[in-house]
Amino acid sequence: MCLGDDPTCAAFAEHRLRYRRDMEPERRAFLKSGFVATGGAAAWAAGGLSLVSPALAEVSAQTAVGKAAHYHLPASAETVHWGYFSKLLKPQIEIASGDFVTIETLTHHANDDAERMVAGDPGAESVFLWTKDRKAVSRRGAGPDDAKLGPGGGLGVHICTGPVAVRGAEPGDVLEVRILDVAPRPAADPKFKGLTFGSNAAAWWGYHYNDMLEGQKREVITIYEVDATGGRDWAKAVYSFRWPGVTDPNGVAHPTIDYPGLPVDHTKTERRFDVLKGIRVPIRPHFGTMGLAPSEADRVNSIPPSYTGGNIDNWRIGKGATLYYPVAVPGALFSVGDPHASQGDSELCGTAIECSLTGTFQFILHKKADLAGTSLEALDFPMIETKDEWVLSGFSYPNYLRDLGADAQDAIFSKSSIDLAMRDAFRKMRQFLMHAKGLTEDEAISLMSIAVDFGITQVVDGNWGVHAIVKKSIFSERTV
Amino acid sequence: MCLGDDPTCAAFAEHRLRYRRDMEPERRAFLKSGFVATGGAAAWAAGGLSLVSPALAEVSAQTAVGKAAHYHLPASAETVHWGYFSKLLKPQIEIASGDFVTIETLTHHANDDAERMVAGDPGAESVFLWTKDRKAVSRRGAGPDDAKLGPGGGLGVHICTGPVAVRGAEPGDVLEVRILDVAPRPAADPKFKGLTFGSNAAAWWGYHYNDMLEGQKREVITIYEVDATGGRDWAKAVYSFRWPGVTDPNGVAHPTIDYPGLPVDHTKTERRFDVLKGIRVPIRPHFGTMGLAPSEADRVNSIPPSYTGGNIDNWRIGKGATLYYPVAVPGALFSVGDPHASQGDSELCGTAIECSLTGTFQFILHKKADLAGTSLEALDFPMIETKDEWVLSGFSYPNYLRDLGADAQDAIFSKSSIDLAMRDAFRKMRQFLMHAKGLTEDEAISLMSIAVDFGITQVVDGNWGVHAIVKKSIFSERTV
Numbered sequence: 001m002c003l004g005d006d007p008t009c010a011a012f013a014e015h016r017l018r019y020r021r022d023m024e025p026e027r028r029a030f031l032k033s034g035f036v037a038t039g040g041a042a043a044w045a046a047g048g049l050s051l052v053s054p055a056l057a058e059v060s061a062q063t064a065v066g067k068a069a070h071y072h073l074p075a076s077a078e079t080v081h082w083g084y085f086s087k088l089l090k091p092q093i094e095i096a097s098g099d100f101v102t103i104e105t106l107t108h109h110a111n112d113d114a115e116r117m118v119a120g121d122p123g124a125e126s127v128f129l130w131t132k133d134r135k136a137v138s139r140r141g142a143g144p145d146d147a148k149l150g151p152g153g154g155l156g157v158h159i160c161t162g163p164v165a166v167r168g169a170e171p172g173d174v175l176e177v178r179i180l181d182v183a184p185r186p187a188a189d190p191k192f193k194g195l196t197f198g199s200n201a202a203a204w205w206g207y208h209y210n211d212m213l214e215g216q217k218r219e220v221i222t223i224y225e226v227d228a229t230g231g232r233d234w235a236k237a238v239y240s241f242r243w244p245g246v247t248d249p250n251g252v253a254h255p256t257i258d259y260p261g262l263p264v265d266h267t268k269t270e271r272r273f274d275v276l277k278g279i280r281v282p283i284r285p286h287f288g289t290m291g292l293a294p295s296e297a298d299r300v301n302s303i304p305p306s307y308t309g310g311n312i313d314n315w316r317i318g319k320g321a322t323l324y325y326p327v328a329v330p331g332a333l334f335s336v337g338d339p340h341a342s343q344g345d346s347e348l349c350g351t352a353i354e355c356s357l358t359g360t361f362q363f364i365l366h367k368k369a370d371l372a373g374t375s376l377e378a379l380d381f382p383m384i385e386t387k388d389e390w391v392l393s394g395f396s397y398p399n400y401l402r403d404l405g406a407d408a409q410d411a412i413f414s415k416s417s418i419d420l421a422m423r424d425a426f427r428k429m430r431q432f433l434m435h436a437k438g439l440t441e442d443e444a445i446s447l448m449s450i451a452v453d454f455g456i457t458q459v460v461d462g463n464w465g466v467h468a469i470v471k472k473s474i475f476s477e478r479t480v
Numbered sequence: 481m482c483l484g485d486d487p488t489c490a491a492f493a494e495h496r497l498r499y500r501r502d503m504e505p506e507r508r509a510f511l512k513s514g515f516v517a518t519g520g521a522a523a524w525a526a527g528g529l530s531l532v533s534p535a536l537a538e539v540s541a542q543t544a545v546g547k548a549a550h551y552h553l554p555a556s557a558e559t560v561h562w563g564y565f566s567k568l569l570k571p572q573i574e575i576a577s578g579d580f581v582t583i584e585t586l587t588h589h590a591n592d593d594a595e596r597m598v599a600g601d602p603g604a605e606s607v608f609l610w611t612k613d614r615k616a617v618s619r620r621g622a623g624p625d626d627a628k629l630g631p632g633g634g635l636g637v638h639i640c641t642g643p644v645a646v647r648g649a650e651p652g653d654v655l656e657v658r659i660l661d662v663a664p665r666p667a668a669d670p671k672f673k674g675l676t677f678g679s680n681a682a683a684w685w686g687y688h689y690n691d692m693l694e695g696q697k698r699e700v701i702t703i704y705e706v707d708a709t710g711g712r713d714w715a716k717a718v719y720s721f722r723w724p725g726v727t728d729p730n731g732v733a734h735p736t737i738d739y740p741g742l743p744v745d746h747t748k749t750e751r752r753f754d755v756l757k758g759i760r761v762p763i764r765p766h767f768g769t770m771g772l773a774p775s776e777a778d779r780v781n782s783i784p785p786s787y788t789g790g791n792i793d794n795w796r797i798g799k800g801a802t803l804y805y806p807v808a809v810p811g812a813l814f815s816v817g818d819p820h821a822s823q824g825d826s827e828l829c830g831t832a833i834e835c836s837l838t839g840t841f842q843f844i845l846h847k848k849a850d851l852a853g854t855s856l857e858a859l860d861f862p863m864i865e866t867k868d869e870w871v872l873s874g875f876s877y878p879n880y881l882r883d884l885g886a887d888a889q890d891a892i893f894s895k896s897s898i899d900l901a902m903r904d905a906f907r908k909m910r911q912f913l914m915h916a917k918g919l920t921e922d923e924a925i926s927l928m929s930i931a932v933d934f935g936i937t938q939v940v941d942g943n944w945g946v947h948a949i950v951k952k953s954i955f956s957e958r959t960v
Contacts, residue, residue, distance in 0.1 A: 279955060
């Protein structure tokens with residue numbers, strides 16, 4: 001079913017109406033108010049919308065004390081970490097299970113067109129501030145402080161807002177994160193009033209880069225306008241340019257896009273305004289990177305996704321989706337970034353339409369002791385639930401930090417494989433059908449062949465992804 | 481959009497109505513009548529439903545002489561070839577461009593439960609007839625006549641009806657095949673009146689076979705009941721059994737499913753009727769195997785798909801879809817088989833719900849000389865068009881018969897790779913966007929990353945498949 005975002009859907013008008021109704025202030029206020037306190041979570045679960053059984057919802061709700069709070073976490077130089085997850089980060093906020101947080105996220109590609117995506121926006125200006133004398137967010141990536149390209153070495157690129165700590169969360173628990181709302185971040189410059197922009201970089205890490213038909217190797221940026229007024233919900237290209245090479249404010253030359261947040265000097269670009277004429281891309285706003293801090297290393301490159309989520313780059317992680325993550329460190333330490341307006345399965349050229357978004361999330365902690373016998377018992381990967389589907393994420397290496405040893409953060413980039421990710425997705429779906437739905441192995445195998453769709457999530461994040469999708473409606477008459 | 485087959489779709493009632501309307505006898509009669517002669521093809525193309533431009537439709541229509549004919553090709557021992565494509569086969573029927581043919585197809589798994597899928601059905605009985613003294617279709621597969629397992633060696637398994645020769649078709653032309661209708665073939669035994677059945681075999685060639693959790697390696701057959709009355713449109717499991725080992729009527733033992741059409745003796749099976757309880761699988765009726773004879777070899781194993789189509793195993797090849805094939809041999813020689821009631825992307829366990837179906841097809845020949853400058857110029861792979869999408873088929877080897885040399889028909893089975901199929905799908909989609917839609921390479925690359933979905937078609941047919949899907953609506957404002 002379309003979510004009011006597919007104008008070709010025969011029921012578009014009705015879906016659109018529903019979407020807009022969801023966006024009404026009253027409705028939003030309701031969603032963000034005492035949802036847990038009023039038993040909303042249990043009701044939700046009972047309605048079949050969640051992997052969480054009514055019993056588990058009930059017991060998990062007891063960990064919430066009093067009325068759920070609603071926090072706002074803006075994006076600024078103080079509230080983001082750039083290019084890595086880390087169990088050592090000080091939380092930006094500590095919340096209780098059941099609480100809501102509205103979190104601003106910024107695309108790390110905003111400086112591809114600072115006029116449209118940074119200028120006049122205090123949060124974005126604060127994060128991207130970089131002069132000869134001052135770099136507001138100095139570390140970008142998980143690399144060393146003295147890396148040649150700049151602190152952090154660009155070994156990880158996503159601006160992540162957070163972390164959010166969940167009180168009482170401990171390794172072995174499961175954190176449920178519901179995405180209640182996703183809104184684009186408009187340009188701040190009055191001359192672009194009401195418009196939102198995003199950037200698509202066909203970059204050196206793209207799948208196409210060593211396999212081009214014409215001319216020399218090149219990186220090409222395309223700036224898109226993203227309509228999200230509810231009237232159209234599509235994106236269209238504004239212009240494109242070849243990466244001109246950038247010398248950063250500290251004098252380091254970047255002939256390729258080798259470090260995030262480099263300010264593009266448009267006096268040195270040649271813009272083509274005649275690109276992708278007449279083409280309208282339906283938007284699928286979502287968060288490319290969203291997850292918890294892993295336990296295996298102090299700082300973890302934000303690019304390869306893994307068992308605690310991170311850069312899954314699945315466009316289904318948008319409004320209405322719920323994620324379930326295994327908690328690996330005390331407090332869980334949730335961060336979110338890499339906002340996308342639209343992406344295709346595979347994210348072929350290396351990026352989506354990278355576009356700043358603000359999300360509203362609710363967090364529900366499920367304690368390990370309460371998980372025995374439930375669908376979430378022993379969950380060891382990031383599970384996605386949408387309104388109609390369960391979506392399981394397979395990776396080339398399910399936990400590459402563990403699987404590839406001390407050198408894992410380098411090694412993963414030379415071991416990318418869809419074939420391996422398919423194997424992992426198959427095993428996870430089999431496990432899910434057997435454990436959560438009570439099937440035998442033989443039943444699970446048959447069902448997977450006739451009713452589960454395997455797709456290619458991304459082929460650009462080192463730890464490549466394959467997802468397995470099963471429709472919830474298949475089980476509507478089943479008691480388990 | 482659902483095609484009236486997804487009860488969870490909010491517009492299900494409307495879609496269902498439309499589907500049923502399409503099924504009305506008058507409507508079907510119209511579709512099968514003088515469609516080309518009345519300019520229907522050109523109108524269709526002009527409506528944006530087809531890759532064929534109005535100009536090409538016009539010129540292609542001129543090759544049709546007079547009113548289009550409608551033929552019926554039943555499935556019988558005389559009209560099928562089992563397990564291979566061949567340019568040497570005598571056509572069952574020769575038609576003109578524009579003609580319609582209703583073609584019966586039989587699943588090669590019908591003998592897994594002969595009572596439900598063969599008995600009392602003269603066509604099926606004719607094909608499956610195999611006693612000590614007589615085997616109605618002796619050759620099954622592309623192997624030698626004296627193969628140990630039986631003539632043809634089981635090197636290829638699909639019962640294909642045809643071939644249909646198209647008058648005037650020559651190498652370099654493109655054959656357009658429209659699937660106008662697909663209907664399930666009901667059980668013939670009165671005790672199953674009104675019901676249709678299919679078989680799913682989790683077999684030794686499945687993706688799971690060497691990666692099972694529990695117990696010994698095993699092949700498991702699940703028999704499904706397929707409701708296609710229009711009231712429910714789902715399948716449900718009836719029972720399952722482990723492959724018991726079969727000694728064929730000629731005394732050859734088959735401990736595994738190593739030859740197609742083996743008659744299962746149910747006095748030797750242990751049936752479990754409690755499988756997949758409460759699970760309802762939406763049906764997606766389609767033809768797993770459908771295509772033209774290749775030119776590279778005299779007999780070609782029906783299992784690996786290739787540039788002239790064949791066993792693509794994409795569930796989108798159903799009612800309403802149009803295929804475009806490069807013609808490789810005079811007459812084109814179209815055959816169809818391997819009917820499926822439902823399949824997931826990947827066809828994980830080796831088969832779908834294998835279920836006999838009857839299709840109604842229209843054939844339009846596009847001559848090479850008319851293709852210059854059109855979207856179909858130099859087409860060298862099987863292109864799928866659905867109502868809303870273009871679907872391009874990538875394979876581990878785009879033309880394995882050419883790519884892998886003299887030993888290709890053996891070698892392909894040791895070279896299966898999703899990674900290679902993804903590479904091929906990427907290149908084909910880039911070519912399509914550049915050639916058919918007039919984009920530059922840089923435009924195509926960007927668009928692929930934000931709006932094209934890559935999925936895993938199958939991982940069980942030797943030449944593994946990845947498909948790339950782009951929505952037609954994206955181009956609705958574009959002139960090309």
